Amino acid sequence: MKQRLVVIGAGMASGRMLEHLFEAGGNFDVTLFNGEPRGNYNRLMLSPVLSGEKTYAQIVTHDADWYAAHGVDCRFGEAVVRIDRANRVVYSNAGGVPYDALVIATGSAPFIIPVPGKDLPGVCTYRDLEDTNAMIAASRPGAKAVVIGGGLLGLEAAAGMAARGADVTVIHLMGHLMERQLDPAAGYLLQKDLEQRGIRVHCKGATKAILGKDRVEAVLLDDGTVYPADLVCMAVGIRPEVRLANDAHLEVGRGIAVDDQLRTSDPAIFALGECVEHDKQLFGLVAPLYDQARVLATTLLGEAAAFRPVQTATKLKVTGVDLFSAGDFADAPGREDIVFRDPGRGIYKRLILEGDRLIGAVMYGDTADGAWFFDLIKQGRDVTPMRETLIFGPSFQGGAQADPLAAVAALPHSAEICGCNGVCKGKIVEAISAGATTLDAVRSQTKASASCGTCTGLVEQVMALTLGDGFTANANPPMCKCTDHTHEDVRRLIKSMGLKSIPAVMQELGWKTVGGCASCRPALNYYLIADWPTEYRDDRQSRFVNERNHANIQKDGTYSVVPRMWGGVTTPAELRAIADAAERYHVPMVKVTGGQRIDLLGVQKQDLPAIWADLNAAGMVSGHAYAKGLRTVKTCVGTEFCRFGTQDSTGLGIRLEKFLWGSWTPAKVKLGVSGCPRNCAEATCKDIGIVCVDSGYQISVAGAAGMDVRETEALLTVATEDDVIEVVAAFTQLYRENARYLHRIYKWVAKVGLEWCRAQVEDPVTRRALYDRFMVSQAIYQVDPWAEHAATPKDWAPVADLTLRAAE
Amino acid sequence: MTQFIDIAALAEIPRQGARVVKTTAGCVAVFRTADDQVFALDDRCPHKGGPLSEGIVHGTAVTCPLHAAVFDLTTGQGTDEWQVKTHNVRVEAGRVLLDAAFLARRSAA
Ligand code: SRM
Ligand SMILES: Cc1cc2nc3c(=O)[nH]c(=O)nc-3n(C[C@H](O)[C@H](O)[C@H](O)COP(=O)(O)OP(=O)(O)OC[C@H]3O[C@@H](n4cnc5c(N)ncnc54)[C@H](O)[C@@H]3O)c2cc1C
Ligand code: SF4
Ligand code: FES
Numbered sequence: 001m002k003q004r005l006v007v008i009g010a011g012m013a014s015g016r017m018l019e020h021l022f023e024a025g026g027n028f029d030v031t032l033f034n035g036e037p038r039g040n041y042n043r044l045m046l047s048p049v050l051s052g053e054k055t056y057a058q059i060v061t062h063d064a065d066w067y068a069a070h071g072v073d074c075r076f077g078e079a080v081v082r083i084d085r086a087n088r089v090v091y092s093n094a095g096g097v098p099y100d101a102l103v104i105a106t107g108s109a110p111f112i113i114p115v116p117g118k119d120l121p122g123v124c125t126y127r128d129l130e131d132t133n134a135m136i137a138a139s140r141p142g143a144k145a146v147v148i149g150g151g152l153l154g155l156e157a158a159a160g161m162a163a164r165g166a167d168v169t170v171i172h173l174m175g176h177l178m179e180r181q182l183d184p185a186a187g188y189l190l191q192k193d194l195e196q197r198g199i200r201v202h203c204k205g206a207t208k209a210i211l212g213k214d215r216v217e218a219v220l221l222d223d224g225t226v227y228p229a230d231l232v233c234m235a236v237g238i239r240p241e242v243r244l245a246n247d248a249h250l251e252v253g254r255g256i257a258v259d260d261q262l263r264t265s266d267p268a269i270f271a272l273g274e275c276v277e278h279d280k281q282l283f284g285l286v287a288p289l290y291d292q293a294r295v296l297a298t299t300l301l302g303e304a305a306a307f308r309p310v311q312t313a314t315k316l317k318v319t320g321v322d323l324f325s326a327g328d329f330a331d332a333p334g335r336e337d338i339v340f341r342d343p344g345r346g347i348y349k350r351l352i353l354e355g356d357r358l359i360g361a362v363m364y365g366d367t368a369d370g371a372w373f374f375d376l377i378k379q380g381r382d383v384t385p386m387r388e389t390l391i392f393g394p395s396f397q398g399g400a401q402a403d404p405l406a407a408v409a410a411l412p413h414s415a416e417i418c419g420c421n422g423v424c425k426g427k428i429v430e431a432i433s434a435g436a437t438t439l440d441a442v443r444s445q446t447k448a449s450a451s452c453g454t455c456t457g458l459v460e461q462v463m464a465l466t467l468g469d470g471f472t473a474n475a476n477p478p479m480c481k482c483t484d485h486t487h488e489d490v491r492r493l494i495k496s497m498g499l500k501s502i503p504a505v506m507q508e509l510g511w512k513t514v515g516g517c518a519s520c521r522p523a524l525n526y527y528l529i530a531d532w533p534t535e536y537r538d539d540r541q542s543r544f545v546n547e548r549n550h551a552n553i554q555k556d557g558t559y560s561v562v563p564r565m566w567g568g569v570t571t572p573a574e575l576r577a578i579a580d581a582a583e584r585y586h587v588p589m590v591k592v593t594g595g596q597r598i599d600l601l602g603v604q605k606q607d608l609p610a611i612w613a614d615l616n617a618a619g620m621v622s623g624h625a626y627a628k629g630l631r632t633v634k635t636c637v638g639t640e641f642c643r644f645g646t647q648d649s650t651g652l653g654i655r656l657e658k659f660l661w662g663s664w665t666p667a668k669v670k671l672g673v674s675g676c677p678r679n680c681a682e683a684t685c686k687d688i689g690i691v692c693v694d695s696g697y698q699i700s701v702a703g704a705a706g707m708d709v710r711e712t713e714a715l716l717t718v719a720t721e722d723d724v725i726e727v728v729a730a731f732t733q734l735y736r737e738n739a740r741y742l743h744r745i746y747k748w749v750a751k752v753g754l755e756w757c758r759a760q761v762e763d764p765v766t767r768r769a770l771y772d773r774f775m776v777s778q779a780i781y782q783v784d785p786w787a788e789h790a791a792t793p794k795d796w797a798p799v800a801d802l803t804l805r806a807a808e
Numbered sequence: 809m810t811q812f813i814d815i816a817a818l819a820e821i822p823r824q825g826a827r828v829v830k831t832t833a834g835c836v837a838v839f840r841t842a843d844d845q846v847f848a849l850d851d852r853c854p855h856k857g858g859p860l861s862e863g864i865v866h867g868t869a870v871t872c873p874l875h876a877a878v879f880d881l882t883t884g885q886g887t888d889e890w891q892v893k894t895h896n897v898r899v900e901a902g903r904v905l906l907d908a909a910f911l912a913r914r915s916a917a
Contacts, residue, residue, distance in 0.1 A: 175823070183843065329843075330843045330844070330845055334882065335868075513867065514867055515824075515842055515866050515867050517869075518863070518864035518871030518876065518878070521864060541822060541823065541824035541825050541864070542824075542864065543864075544864065545862040545873035548862070553859075553862065553873055553874070555856065555857075555874065556857070557857070557858070557859040798827070798828040798829060798830040798835070799821070799828065799829060799838065800813075800815035800829045800830070800906075801829070801830045802813065802906075802908060802911060803830055803831060
């Protein structure tokens with residue numbers, strides 16, 4: 001007698017399983033239920049259907065003839081509602097069908113985030129043909145679509161709708177797209193590609209509500225952003241469809257538990273596909289499901305087979321976007337990275353090695369070698385012999401070791417070295433032979449590497465070849481071991497190439513490490529803040545401890561807190577608040593600083609928010625006492641009290657401090673304002689000093705009194721306080737825009753020359769433009785970080801306290 | 809013997825940052841990398857006791873906030889052959905679990 005086999009779900013997995021079963025001549029009476037009103041089709045290909053590259057008819061895998069030929073009783077559009085295990089019958093609303101063996105292949109259900117408005121008409125998910133058709137219908141040119149979720153499915157939905165002319169926005173909770181398959185660098189490239197297709201991408205966006213009266217009208221995010229929408233597609237993840245199995249009391253974890261034979265806790269019931277959990281693992285891609293299909297068919301035929309999950313690789317099915325990821329690419333003990341970036345062509349490749357084996361690969365822009373790497377991962381082969389050239393792929397293997405100098409030597413004279421300026425190797429060699437022996441000289445004579453700068457390394461190699469031992473590479477050293485670029489180059493390129501995030505800089509400038517180091521990250525964070533004040537968002541984790549915690553760390557791990565004391569002037573009320581805080585938080589030392597303010601030393605980290613809140617309540621703001629930013633403006637008593645005073649130096653100092661505080665600078669900035677040339681405020685050894693005279697104000701700059709002691713040099717003399725403010729702001733902005741990180745003003749001025757600085761701030765148009773840019777930045781950054789952080793005291797305390805537990 | 813204790817939600821530790829767990833055997837710094845790997849080390853730099861939890865986290869390394877020694881989070885090995893003790897830690901269902909066996913050993917001693 002024929003076995004009665006009932007299958008619930010006509011999806012990718014069960015379709016493949018039935019093929020194997022019939023090909024092997026299995027003797028079964030099959031009843032196939034499907035919730036969708038149709039039979040098996042290729043779900044993966046819904047994306048080409050959405051984008052218009054394929055039709056539904058083209059993606060059907062099994063047609064009516066096939067089911068008829070194999071005697072399959074098709075119950076399409078008939079969802080199973082109950083399994084009666086005791087009597088071995090499954091029920092739909094149309095009645096029961098008895099089975100000898102049952103296969104559950106119900107796939108998974110899209111996850112719906114529980115926000116208000118989720119049930120409004122116009123909200124869909126992305127799972128089946130109905131969803132696809134809804135999106136096609138809504139994608140009229142000009143229509144607005146919002147996709148929530150920047151993973152594989154969300155992006156395919158977004159690209160498909162955009163291809164039909166819709167105006168699409170993707171909202172993604174995480175910091176970069178497809179974070180489960182890609183690292184930040186590849187995520188950055190992907191975002192750039194999508195943006196070039198007109199798709200707006202909003203990362204770090206948490207959906208708060210879907211707005212609309214009778215149907216969707218807009219999506220509201222936590223940060224207050226609102227995106228108008230005619231259609232909202234939620235593609236935030238999937239959940240195994242386990243309801244039937246749960247109701248039937250089968251063993252269910254996150255998915256239906258199955259063994260190596262795909263058998264559930266009931267020996268007559270099997271399960272496969274996305275609805276199962278095997279060895280604690282869930283499945284979301286078809287490759288392992290096809291293996292399951294083969295194993296289950298063999299099992300049903302009474303032969304031995306066992307399912308072993310394989311590695312999977314991901315590709316995004318968006319025409320023109322090339323990305324590939326496989327294996328494991330998380331940082332972990334004993335793992336090493338090999339990184340290759342070709343910014344000009346938008347290529348990023350990263351290989352992850354563990355010991356002598358390749359265990360993961362992420363590639364963007366050029367994925368031709370993806371299959372080869374994937375194969376190496378699956379084989380677990382020892383890659384030591386080809387390690388040096390592994391990243392260049394299979395075509396490079398077997399040959400001699402790649403020597404970069406030899407490669408450059410082999411280039412013909414006509415080979416282009418600098419793409420931006422069209423400079424060939426011959427021209428560079430010519431310039432060198434004519435006496436250009438430094439990179440700067442070659443740059444100024446040939447223009448090679450003078451634009452985007454990414455060919456600097458190549459130019460240096462040509463120089464090394466031509467000059468031999470006479471060449472010492474780049475007297476100005478690279479920023480750090482992560483890059484060959486100097487600070488100056490990086491600053492220039494950030495601006496000229498419009499790079500607006502740390503991953504963007506690292507990708508476009510060919511960083512050699514994955515995530516930078518403690519030396520380049522704070523510098524990049526500063527450069528981006530200074531150059532794109534309105535667009536870039538500060539990255540706290542790329543700041544040194546003093547700036548991250550807004551207090552100065554001490555040798556014993558406690559902190560010092562220094563409230564701002566404008567121009568060194570205080571009041572009894574402020575002093576009282578400081579005294580109260582010192583007592584309340586058991587501050588071991590209260591000290592008057594060399595910068596005319598009061599330092600509370602030895603504060604415990606967890607007390608910081610409370611002490612800030614107290615000082616805030618008394619009207620005091622953060623001193624940025626620790627910051628690469630404005631420190632103090634030291635003043636003397638001036639005309640207010642002093643018999644020699646020529647101007648109100650105290651008042652001007654306060655004005656300057658209130659004007660400049662909060663601005664981030666390459667290194668700390670200190671000012672002094674003295675009321676007369678007796679100079680009691682020591683203005684002439686500050687970064688910027690003002691000495692008041694009868695006729696006005698002498699502004700001088702580039703002094704220091706630290707490891708180097710130097711006197712300031714005269715910049716300009718101006719007539720009014722307003723002029724002082726404008727010149728000082730303009731000069732500070734010039735410094736902010738041009739200096740390298742950690743260079744004090746005196747070091748920077750020594751490099752660029754005081755003449756140049758003076759020319760900039762003397763010219764009224766340039767000065768005004770600098771001033772205006774400073775004000776734009778101040779509009780955003782002149783905030784009191786104390787107030788902000790005092791609101792979240794929990795973040796400053798230990799996250800857990802196990803001291804009591806151990807005492808138990 | 810391992811003894812995993814739920815100490816926090818993963819979300820409470822900032823990416824490329826750390827949080828501190830107080831124990832009778834001193835503070836433990838629990839780090840989270842850019843790609844959500846979690847590591848636990850004693851929160852004391854062997855050089856002069858700097859709180860490693862306040863360092864800049866890059867890749868699977870941290871730079872001490874006081875004098876910039878660099879430590880590998882995976883092994884606890886650092887500049888100049890310094891060694892920091894590491895502790896077992898793992899993430900399950902969005903919660904961070906710390907192996908507190910070292911406390912038991914200590915109180916038993
Ligand atoms: C508190 C104070 C000493 C005091 O008790 O008076 C002080 C304390 C520190 N100074 Fe200073 N400096 C202090 C005034 C000065 C002055 C005098 C001044 O500002 O008039 C100078 C010389 C002027 C100058 O900067 O040119 C000064 C030159 C330095 C230097 C050398 C800078 C240089 O470029 O050569 C450093 C090192 C650095 O910044 O890298 C430094 C660094 C430091 C640090 C922040 C060291 C650190 O990174 O931890 C000290 C923090 C101690 C702590 O644990 O809190 N401190 N330091 C003064 C705070 C003034 C304020 O209210 O903000
Ligand atoms: C748009 C899209 C693109 C994708 N692209 C890729 C890709 O490029 N690469 C890749 O590997 N994977 C891709 N996937 C994932 C892949 O499609 C799934 O892994 C695969 O389809 C899962 O197969 P399955 O048989 O487990 O479930 P499904 O194919 O989902 O089939 C389950 C079927 O069971 C039916 N069902 C559920 N409950 C019942 C019930 N109670 N009664 C009757 N019937 C029921 C459902 O209606 C459904 O038809 C993509 C998925 C989507 C949606
Ligand atoms: S001079 Fe400044 S940096 Fe040196 S010990 Fe004194 S406070 Fe610290
Ligand atoms: S205390 Fe860590 S490097 Fe000095």
